[in-house]
Amino acid sequence: MPELPEVEAARSVLEGALDREIRSVDDSDEWVCRPHRPGEIAGALVGGRLTAAHRRGKTMWCETADRDGRPGPHLGIHLGMGGRIVVTTDADDHGRAGGDPRPAAGYTGPVPRKPEWNRFVVTFTDGGQLRLFDKRRLGRVRLEPDLGALGPDAEEIGREEFRTRVRRGHSAVKARLLDQSVLAGVGNLLADETLWQAGLSPSARADELDTATLDHLYDALAAALRSAIEHGGVHTGEVIGFRHADADCPRCGAPMVHGTVGGRSTWWCSKEQA
């Protein structure tokens, strides 16, 4: 689930947790909170509050203030492969603490309680909580996250910079799009969607692409990003539902084919992206 569009939505949810006094913090998951020791993050936050929520690529961080309003450490949050942010208030929680925030479509029964999937929880003095809900446990929380290795955000990068950064190096163009130090925010599905929209082979060498092709790719990425944000996630991309065996390209009808590019499972149109 989490690529730039989903993370931006999560960042927006995070804003509901701002300016509320922190009563306690459960940072006992030593894997998710590594390299911090249990209690370390709690010690830095309890009594203070979160004051702003930011995002660059797939990384989010909150500014904090202590009980006297002085600036505190940044709280970094990464959703990993499937994490979600849940923010509750005392009034709207209805005892669902720990429930899966996204029951399967059409499921109308009780929301299953899986408290163990809440990997990091901040409880406010008003009784509400901020939770990192993550079944797969690849999400991450840490103080003072290092953003130095991230390239410019995929939503903000300019045409010129996109061109020079993507073209650098000899790897496949999809690998360049996925490299968070080239530009930050593109994940596996968004990369496949963007390349399909652009009619470009995922394994084309990035340094062999001409300027017109790179500009076309830039436009395709901007459009795919905007569409995903507007429609609620990268899974709403036009080709995403056709990333499976025996599927045909929804545009030209030629068979979709599969392979590994940039170390990730990749689907492309056998005719338009040859």
Added chain:
DNA sequence: AACAATGTTCAGTC
């Protein structure tokens, strides 16, 4: 049971 999964990181190889 074996394998893939919307992400990152580390070890190994050029």
Added chain:
DNA sequence: GGACTGAACATTGT
């Protein structure tokens, strides 16, 4: 040292 590749990471779903 830099650039690149593939496996590993923890866990769930198919």
